[in-house]
Amino acid sequence: MSSKTVALIVTIVGLLVALFFALADMMGIGNPARFGSRQIGGTVVGAVVFIVGLVIYLRQRRP
Numbered sequence: 001m002s003s004k005t006v007a008l009i010v011t012i013v014g015l016l017v018a019l020f021f022a023l024a025d026m027m028g029i030g031n032p033a034r035f036g037s038r039q040i041g042g043t044v045v046g047a048v049v050f051i052v053g054l055v056i057y058l059r060q061r062r063p
Helices: 003-022 037-061
Strands: none
Touching: 003 037
């Protein structure tokens, strides 16, 4: 598997994790009254993984 493919997979996984945690209340998993600490942590971790994957992907495209 090329590093470009790995970077795309990491980017997609990060996006999905961030969306899952951010939208947990709408899916009926979280507490709709407030945005909890687990949601904040999961959203931040997902966003960081997304950004890391994006940086890796963009560095692969440079000559």
